[in-house]
Amino acid sequence: MIDRSASAVKPAQMPNPSRAALIDRLPKAELHLHIEGSLEPELLFALAKRNAVAIPFASVEEVRAAYSFTNLQDFLDIYYQGMSVLQTEQDFYDLTWAYLERAAADTVRHVEIFFDPQGHTERGVAFETALNGIERALIDGEAQLGISYRIIMCFLRHLSEEDAFATLDQALPHLDRIDGVGLDSSEVGHPPAKFARVFAKARKLGLHVTAHAGEEGPPEYVYEALDLLEVERIDHGNRALEDAALVSRIVGEGLTLTVCPLSNLKLCVIKDIAASPVKRMLDLGLKATINSDDPAYFGGYINANFHAVAEALDLTEAEIVQLAENSFTGSFLPVLDSARHLAEIAEVANG
Numbered sequence: 001m002i003d004r005s006a007s008a009v010k011p012a013q014m015p016n017p018s019r020a021a022l023i024d025r026l027p028k029a030e031l032h033l034h035i036e037g038s039l040e041p042e043l044l045f046a047l048a049k050r051n052a053v054a055i056p057f058a059s060v061e062e063v064r065a066a067y068s069f070t071n072l073q074d075f076l077d078i079y080y081q082g083m084s085v086l087q088t089e090q091d092f093y094d095l096t097w098a099y100l101e102r103a104a105a106d107t108v109r110h111v112e113i114f115f116d117p118q119g120h121t122e123r124g125v126a127f128e129t130a131l132n133g134i135e136r137a138l139i140d141g142e143a144q145l146g147i148s149y150r151i152i153m154c155f156l157r158h159l160s161e162e163d164a165f166a167t168l169d170q171a172l173p174h175l176d177r178i179d180g181v182g183l184d185s186s187e188v189g190h191p192p193a194k195f196a197r198v199f200a201k202a203r204k205l206g207l208h209v210t211a212h213a214g215e216e217g218p219p220e221y222v223y224e225a226l227d228l229l230e231v232e233r234i235d236h237g238n239r240a241l242e243d244a245a246l247v248s249r250i251v252g253e254g255l256t257l258t259v260c261p262l263s264n265l266k267l268c269v270i271k272d273i274a275a276s277p278v279k280r281m282l283d284l285g286l287k288a289t290i291n292s293d294d295p296a297y298f299g300g301y302i303n304a305n306f307h308a309v310a311e312a313l314d315l316t317e318a319e320i321v322q323l324a325e326n327s328f329t330g331s332f333l334p335v336l337d338s339a340r341h342l343a344e345i346a347e348v349a350n351g
Ligand SMILES: [Zn+2]
Pocket: 032, 034, 184, 212, 235, 293
């Protein structure tokens, strides 16, 4: 879906050093990050070697060259291929730790991490192997890097409802370690309605719920995510802007949108970064946030996403601060924890 509404947007602005410095210093939460999408080509190669997994690339350069996509499915094909090198708990630990070090460098203080259990269980890697490795790194990250976390397991929407129920069953012994469920993978043709019953069960279990909606799918999918899945957040949500009534409703309900600018660009959801909906969302009163989605594949971590939209849309410092604040108020952190981060944001913004 190409967004043609960018014609009225100004061309890219010159870098603004004080705005850039503010981005680098502001505390932020990342709410839309698929840990498997943070697999950098170098680590992919190292893990392929460690586990003797054959991959169809001869060099890191070849892998990077393959990261050229025309749509979501194009990317997903290579994303699932990359996952094949993740075999042991230590692999998941190393993957997660590498992300956390990058996040710490971008002053991320809190992350709500997605993982795709079905991407692993369907190739014979146990649910626990992935969860244990990811969680162990997150525990170390909290102790050593000061990054708090939540874990969200996503259902792959191109698979069946029955598969999703089986995955939720696998999670039952670990509900004290999993905070929420999400919905990702190929959106078009797999509407939220397909998973209404699974999400109802997840909510009954006390899990938070979020879903990808309106990335490539139409506004109707966003309505379904709200009405049938009863999501607390909307991941992406770009196409909600096509429906004024939907926008009013999301504003009224105070729901957060986890926007991923460089992902949108790489997957051709927008034709250039100046067409990112971030500023329009803020202008409409929507609680937009900035996130990196699958940073190894899309060319940048959270700060790179902030810098790209700040320059292309000429965001004010107040708008950048708003985006950072939204990331905490839209998180699943308790209010008191969010307040502590908001106070730190104010300190940085005023300092
Ligand atoms: Zn995503």
